Amino acid sequence: MDYEVVIGLEIHVELDTESKMFCGCSTKFFSEEPNIFTCPVCLGMPGSLPVPNEKAIEYTVKIGLALNSKIASFTKFDRKNYFYPDMPKDYQISQYDLPICEGGSMDVEVNGFTRKISITRVHLEEDTGKLIHIGESGRIGGADYSLVDFNRAGVPLVEIVTEPDIRTPDEAKAFAQKLKNIIEHLGVSDCDMEKGSFRCDANISLRPKGAKEHGTKSEVKNMNSFRAIQKALIYEIERQRELLETGERVVQETRHWDAANNITMSLRSKEEAHDYRYFPEPDLVSMELSREWIEDLKKTLPELPDARKKRFMEIYKLSVYDVEFLTSSKAMGDYFEECTKSYSDAKKISNLMMGELSMHLNAANLKIEESAVTPKHLVQLLKLIDDGQISGKMAKDVFKEVFETGKLPKIIVEEKGLFQISDEGEIVRIVDMVLEENQKAVEEYKSGKGRTLGFLVGQVMKLTKGSANPQLVNKILKKKLS
Structure with missing residues (x-):
């Protein structure tokens, strides 16, 4: 059976603000000691209250404007509940039903063809901490123990979600590359993939050609380069195709890209929105973004x-x-x-x-x-x-x-002492020596073997240790040989 590939991307971008999303802790922690850029707010201590970072909201609006999104006049933050050690308060402040930006699109060109990829939403949230799994696998499964660094917890994080419009790994790679380029031009993030400032997850499924319903999707994580995005998706397409062709079922799950072995590996079952029990963040008020403020930001776009x-x-x-x-x-x-x-x-x-x-x-x-x-x-x-x-x-x-x-x-x-010899008299003297010593080559040239000229030029360059002006050498040789 011939299958159609359906891919949607979720791209997370850390914003280059001076302080975190809801507290005053610095975001300039890379290569610093673990767990020193923290406070009661980003550690979720009882009684601490978040305060939104206005610059992060401004940067999010700029990204939305660059992607032709509709900017909300009314928006709010929501509480995303999950129990995982990278967030000490057991929930993440994110956005659910009223994101700052909705819709939009971006054109990408692959192999001479342009495709319009639609944007679902652009929303703002706080980043999680960083887990380091100690053990041979380097993953939580099979780790001897795990360490956690909360320096990153609370950093402003924008998530750009596409519609499932992407059809090939090449298109996915091209989309991510162009998005990174746009965000760099906006000056709102350094987009350093090695530091995790620009991260990409992909939802991918296969369906029979002509079918309208989507197939069961897998989410692929840990793709920390554009090449990794391409290779992981190529592998996942073949894995799912093989399952479908042998009559097996594709399981909805989150998979980890193992770059060392060029395979994806099962990580956990894929969560749905209801699993996170979203509700409006009780410690933050809703926000109104005025049309005048948005228009002023539009004028500042580079x-x-x-x-x-x-x-x-x-x-x-x-x-x-x-x-x-x-x-x-x-x-x-x-x-x-x-x-x-x-x-x-x-x-x-x-x-x-x-x-x-x-x-x-x-x-x-x-x-x-x-x-x-x-x-x-x-x-x-x-x-x-x-x-x-x-x-x-x-x-x-x-x-x-x-x-x-x-x-x-x-x-x-x-x-x-690498200066080129461009003195015509000096080059004439060397050319004369070469012609005198290579009479056979001279006769061959005069009999119509034009490529012999290259040999004579090479002899002049050899005598001058490559320092003679090659254009001048060619000119003088041709004149002498004519």
């Missing part, structure tokens, strides 16, 4: 990725391929635009960023903002090439050292 992409194509006359790369993250786009302030050839900047810079960043597993190669370094290297002081081949070696040391290209060139 340029978003799609608009930036369009502008790059219009102003810099770059291809869609180049622009897709340059706007793939806010940091990448900012880096490119900083380069254009002191160097006018946008295409050369783009080529160097997509080539050497991207290659070295990937090899070192670094983000562009972590690179020692600043826009100043990159522009100086391009100017050295333009001025004929170094060749393209030399530039690759210089770039490698710039990346490793952070030294300016000009300093590296001077220290190593």
Whole structure:
């Protein structure tokens, strides 16, 4: 039987506020000691009362506006009850039937086709603590014991829930990547997946092609990279297909992505909304968001990725391929635009960023903002090439050292004496030597074997240890041989 894949995503984004959602504890706890950024409110001590973080509400509205959601004029917080050690008060303050943002959509492009993915809701809640399971499995099942760190408990957390409109793992990956890019441009979160600031869960089911009813879904968790989202969903599609084709039943459950073994594993039965016994949070009043306040926030929205992409194509006359790369993250786009302030050839900047810079960043597993190669370094290297002081081949070696040391290209060139030979008289002298020593190659060239020219160019470059200007060498050789 031919099956249709149905996927919906739940993406959690920690907001980059100075303090937690309902108390004054700092959110800047990463790499700090466990359990030191806590207070009676986020630890759920008796008698403590929450106070909403206005900046977190503002950031949530901005996300909703960027996703074309309807912003509620009346909203409230709800109590989500569950007994799990990552929340010391045994409930989480979240939103249920009246979220801050409802509806909306986002277009994603995969393999040249654009799909509109609808948004169900964007709501605000508090994050949970972090559990560390000690044991061989690294999971609660089979752990010898577990440790809990409440530094993260209470951090403002936005949940973006999609409709089950996604049909392939590639679409899911593209949606998550674009959403992350939008939120980075808004400046409301660092979206660092390694730190858990941007987390994705997926609900996935299969149904016979043409069927209207959804199949039984599994929720997949622990996907901490875009590649993991793609691989986990590919695995889960095959797992469910195999069950259905052998007449077995897909169980509604939450599954854990095991990246080490590239499989999903059963974690627990999947909860429904009624399992959490939602009711209005009694310690917080409802909120009214005025139209004027929302309109004022709309005016403060920055340029978003799609608009930036369009502008790059219009102003810099770059291809869609180049622009897709340059706007793939806010940091990448900012880096490119900083380069254009002191160097006018946008295409050369783009080529160097997509080539050497991207290659070295990937090899070192670094983000562009972590690179020692600043826009100043990159522009100086391009100017050295333009001025004929170094060749393209030399530039690759210089770039490698710039990346490793952070030294300016000009300093590296001077220290190593790498300046390109562009003196025509000197190159003529070396070309004459090469022609004299390679008479057979000269005769072959004159008899019509044009590729022999490459051999002669190589001999000149060998004698000059790669420092001769290759364009000038080609020009002089052709003139001599004609």
